[in-house]
Each structure stands twice: as structure tokens, then as C-alpha cells.
Amino acid sequence: MIRTSRGSAPRITVLASGRGSNLAALLDAQRAGRLGGTVAAVVSNRPGIAALDIAARHGAATTVVDHTTFEARHAFDAALADAIDASEPDLVVLAGFMRVLGPAIVARYEGRMLNIHPSLLPSYPGLHTHRRALTDGVRIHGCTVHFVTAALDHGPIIAQGAVPVRDGDDEDSLAARVLEVEHRLLPAAVRAFCEGRLVIAGHRVRVKGEIVPDATLEVPSPGA
Numbered sequence: 001m002i003r004t005s006r007g008s009a010p011r012i013t014v015l016a017s018g019r020g021s022n023l024a025a026l027l028d029a030q031r032a033g034r035l036g037g038t039v040a041a042v043v044s045n046r047p048g049i050a051a052l053d054i055a056a057r058h059g060a061a062t063t064v065v066d067h068t069t070f071e072a073r074h075a076f077d078a079a080l081a082d083a084i085d086a087s088e089p090d091l092v093v094l095a096g097f098m099r100v101l102g103p104a105i106v107a108r109y110e111g112r113m114l115n116i117h118p119s120l121l122p123s124y125p126g127l128h129t130h131r132r133a134l135t136d137g138v139r140i141h142g143c144t145v146h147f148v149t150a151a152l153d154h155g156p157i158i159a160q161g162a163v164p165v166r167d168g169d170d171e172d173s174l175a176a177r178v179l180e181v182e183h184r185l186l187p188a189a190v191r192a193f194c195e196g197r198l199v200i201a202g203h204r205v206r207v208k209g210e211i212v213p214d215a216t217l218e219v220p221s222p223g224a
């Protein structure tokens with residue numbers, strides 16, 4: 001378990017921008033005693049999103065820092081950092097947070113900010129990952145949980161889950177298959193962090209024990 005200044009379960013602040021299904025997966029894991037920490041707050045850059053309702057239903061504090069009200073990126077980042085700091089997190093999780101963060105805020109939470117990305121990094125950083133994977137004809141696709149660094153989607157990798165790309169897939173079917181794995185991988189990676197089982201060594205992460213007990217690599221079966 002990571003040592004918290006309060007001697008209580010690690011506090012987690014989740015940043016989200018939309019639907020919030022990964023946030024819901026974290027809260028489900030928390031309820032089941034499988035998260036290793038408590039989602040204390042949710043911060044969004046957009047008002048009125050589903051993730052805020054999910055947070056409120058679970059009793060997590062919510063804050064909106066609306067990026068459209070800031071002229072400069074650094075001003076938005078500073079307000080976002082204030083909102084995050086106010087929630088006193090031990091860990092910050094980007095779960096579908098769709099703003100690129102500048103170097104100052106990334107440095108502030110270095111080693112305690114995770115992101116879930118819907119591709120097998122370093123392939124397909126950035127947007128439209130499923131569309132690009134289909135266009136390229138890859139047979140294996142997936143998702144990655146990594147520490148956040150100043151290089152977008154290139155921080156040290158904690159865990160990855162892979163799925164097959166099937167012949168009949170379109171963007172939606174592939175996204176749904178990947179999302180199912182995201183919902184298992186992210187809570188498990190957060191738990192490993194909260195239990196103090198992740199050690200960053202250069203660009204690699206050493207993991208003590210397993211991240212996900214069942215295999216997340218689903219190899220396409222012959223003829224599938």
C-alpha cells in the first residue's frame with residue numbers, strides 16, 4: 001500500500017471529459033473492494049457530461065474546469081491543477097480526459113498520474129485509434145495504461161490488453177471490444193499503484209505481482 005499522509009486509503013482524483021464508462025469501472029471496483037483506494041473526486045473540462053452524473057451518484061465530489069472559458073492553455077492547466085490539488089489526491093487518473101496537458105501540470109503530478117489510451121502504444125498515439133488500426137489492417141489491437149509524461153501518450157507503460165481485429169469489424173465493434181478490456185485493465189492498474197507495486201525504472205515500469213489475474217491477450221482462434 002502506498003503511504004498516505006493521512007494514513008487512510010489512497011485518494012484518487014479522476015479526470016474525465018465524456019461518457020465516463022472507465023470511471024464507472026473504477027467505482028464498481030471500489031465497491032467490490034478491488035481498487036485499493038477511493039475515488040474522492042472527479043474533475044471535468046466540460047459541464048453536463050455523463051461522467052459527472054456517475055460521480056455524483058457515487059458520492060464523489062465533482063468540479064468542472066471548463067476549458068472554453070480560458071484563452072491560454074497554461075491558464076486552463078493552472079486552474080485544473082488548483083482543482084486537482086483541492087481534492088488532495090495520491091493518484092490522478094485520466095479516464096477519457098480529452099485535453100492535452102502542458103509540461104508544468106504533467107511535472108506537478110509526475111509518477112502519480114496515469115492515463116488509459118485505446119491502442120497498443122506506441123502504436124496509434126492521439127485520436128481515432130480504432131479507425132487507424134482498421135485502415136492499417138492490423139490483426140491485434142488493444143489498450144494501454146501508462147504513466148503520464150510530457151510526451152503525449154508515450155509515458156512508461158504499466159499494462160496492456162490486446163484483442164483480435166475481426167474481418168467484419170467496423171470502428172464501433174472494435175471500440176466496444178477494446179473498451180471491455182479497458183474496464184478490466186484500468187482498475188487493476190490503479191490497484192497495483194495503490195498497493196505500491198509499480199516501480200518506474202527509466203522508461204520501463206517494474207510490476208510486483210500480476211496486474212490482471214486473467215490473461216488479457218485474447219489470441220484469435222483459428223477460423224474466427
Ligand code: GRF
Nearest residue numbers: 019020021022096116117118
Ligand atoms: C476510452 O476509450 C479511453 O481509453 C479514451 O477515451 C474513451 C473514454 O471512454 N481515452 P469513457 O468516457 O471512459 O467511457
